Amino acid sequence: MKYNYQYILDPSKNINYDMILRLPDNAFIPNDPANTDWQAYQEWLSQGNTPLPPESN
Amino acid sequence: MALTQITSDVISSNAISATMIANGSITSAHVANNTITSTHIVSVSNTAITGNIISSQITSVANTQLTGVINSNQLVTSAQYMGFKNRIINGAMVIDQRNAATAVTVNNTAVVTLDRWLVEDGLTTGILSAQQVSDAPFGFINSLKVTASTGSGAIGAGEYAVITQLIEGNNVADLAWGSASAISVTVSFWVKATTTGNYSCTLYNNGASRINPQSYTINVAGTWEQKTITFTGDTTGTWLTNNGRGIVVNFYIALGTTYQSSSGWNALSKYGVSGTTNGLVTTGNTFQITGVQLEAGTQATSFDFRDFSRELIMCQRYYAKSYDYGTIPGSSNIGNGRVGYYAADTNTTCYAKLPINMRVAPTLTVYSTYDGASGYAREGGTTTNKVVTPLGTGETSVLYALLGTATATNFYYTHYTVSAEL
Numbered sequence: 057m058k059y060n061y062q063y064i065l066d067p068s069k070n071i072n073y074d075m076i077l078r079l080p081d082n083a084f085i086p087n088d089p090a091n092t093d094w095q096a097y098q099e100w101l102s103q104g105n106t107p108l109p110p111e112s113n
Numbered sequence: 114m115a116l117t118q119i120t121s122d123v124i125s126s127n128a129i130s131a132t133m134i135a136n137g138s139i140t141s142a143h144v145a146n147n148t149i150t151s152t153h154i155v156s157v158s159n160t161a162i163t164g165n166i167i168s169s170q171i172t173s174v175a176n177t178q179l180t181g182v183i184n185s186n187q188l189v190t191s192a193q194y195m196g197f198k199n200r201i202i203n204g205a206m207v208i209d210q211r212n213a214a215t216a217v218t219v220n221n222t223a224v225v226t227l228d229r230w231l232v233e234d235g236l237t238t239g240i241l242s243a244q245q246v247s248d249a250p251f252g253f254i255n256s257l258k259v260t261a262s263t264g265s266g267a268i269g270a271g272e273y274a275v276i277t278q279l280i281e282g283n284n285v286a287d288l289a290w291g292s293a294s295a296i297s298v299t300v301s302f303w304v305k306a307t308t309t310g311n312y313s314c315t316l317y318n319n320g321a322s323r324i325n326p327q328s329y330t331i332n333v334a335g336t337w338e339q340k341t342i343t344f345t346g347d348t349t350g351t352w353l354t355n356n357g358r359g360i361v362v363n364f365y366i367a368l369g370t371t372y373q374s375s376s377g378w379n380a381l382s383k384y385g386v387s388g389t390t391n392g393l394v395t396t397g398n399t400f401q402i403t404g405v406q407l408e409a410g411t412q413a414t415s416f417d418f419r420d421f422s423r424e425l426i427m428c429q430r431y432y433a434k435s436y437d438y439g440t441i442p443g444s445s446n447i448g449n450g451r452v453g454y455y456a457a458d459t460n461t462t463c464y465a466k467l468p469i470n471m472r473v474a475p476t477l478t479v480y481s482t483y484d485g486a487s488g489y490a491r492e493g494g495t496t497t498n499k500v501v502t503p504l505g506t507g508e509t510s511v512l513y514a515l516l517g518t519a520t521a522t523n524f525y526y527t528h529y530t531v532s533a534e535l
Contacts, residue, residue, distance in 0.1 A: 064502060067460075067516055075503050081478060082488030083532075084503035084513075088474040090356060092534055111500070 062108040199417035204405040216244040228428035239265030250337035256403035264396040279535035282359030295346030301413035310390030319358035323350035456519035475531035493524035
């Protein structure tokens with residue numbers, strides 16, 4: 057499955073850099089270096105990709 | 114004159130035979146310590162000895178001289194047969210939290226099918242279907258079945274299809290791989306396939322800098338066969354002993370020549386032995402496996418059956434859900450086990466305690482109980498979904514919220530899955 061990613065906002069309306077939303081399955085991935093989904097996201101970033109901007113809450 | 118004592122020097126050798134001594138007439142009280150040595154004993158029947166014999170009193174025992182049951186407290190140095198013997202989780206293929214025995218398609222990707230079992234399709238043409246089925250050898254009730262829903266035909270040098278289990282380093286730390294004390298392991302499993310021939314079973318480390326492919330043969334098509342392979346413990350390389358990938362166990366169903374070589378440890382991306390069979394050439398070809406065990410030592414022992422709840426808990430360290438066991442995540446109108454929360458105003462948060470400590474902070478997916486849509490909560494009493502915002506996940510709990518979108522005094526309902534796969 058080809059994934060895309062999107063930033064999410066925290067309660068203060070700031071980008072929450074400790075989580076990322078994976079599309080299209082809407083999975084929330086935490087910033088944990090040992091989480092293999094986070095590792096896949098980091099690899100996606102290293103390929104020059106950029107997450108979509110967050111939806112406003 | 115009555116005789117009070119007969120000493121050995123007045124009795125000729127072999128003058129007294131066993132038939133001249135009444136049963137029970139000589140007891141241990143008549144025999145001084147250390148006067149009977151092994152050279153005086155020809156044989157002892159199984160029932161002739163009572164009491165304890167300690168290990169220092171046994172010089173050697175041939176394998177055929179012991180019968181009966183040996184209890185665990187009579188063993189000192191057989192630790193590999195006790196406790197967490199099988200390092201494979203869900204080796205009997207009984208746990209299927211994600212799919213409840215429905216088939217999943219695997220097409221140019223890797224998919225966790227049954228719990229802890231990954232099926233990966235690196236085929237150009239072939240498309241796979243993976244499923245828990247009830248066809249299994251005697252003593253088992255389930256197997257993992259991979260079917261070529263589209264046959265691969267002849268494969269290219271770089272193509273492959275594989276069934277994998279990633280074993281957490283914490284669960285193989287005692288094997289001491291990467292050191293001079295490395296312990297050999299034995300992998301045993303039952304397998305059944307459409308296509309006979311030589312296949313590869315392979316172990317490797319995190320990063321695949323140490324790889325050991327071994328060959329086994331499926332002799333008869335469509336018949337369950339048990340296979341046993343012993344792998345020499347690797348004395349070099351880096352083998353994780355933490356919550357990362359400790360040992361990767363692969364069963365190749367197809368493997369191109371790029372990855373083939375001779376058996377044994379290598380660092381050259383050789384994942385299979387030369388001549389590994391392509392078991393997926395024709396549409397409808399199948400490959401099934403169950404009863405997978407990886408244990409310390411050079412002998413395969415009986416399968417380490419664990420009760421269902423224990424096996425499930427072990428799986429939940431890597432994947433868990435709020436749904437009932439047999440409900441597929443994302444199903445609609447599922448009320449059982451739902452996670453509800455109350456909105457005092459337009460904001461509301463939901464906390465869920467996870468069943469056990471997960472391997473790492475998990476990836477969280479929240480589902481509406483109304484239609485199973487991911488990323489949403491159902492507004493109680495309506496068919497309306499509201500967007501969920503995560504606030505954090507940890508090894509023991511998750512926290513998510515409705516921020517500014519809730520209706521005060523209403524309830525909201527969700528289900529969730531959490532994944533911390535290796």
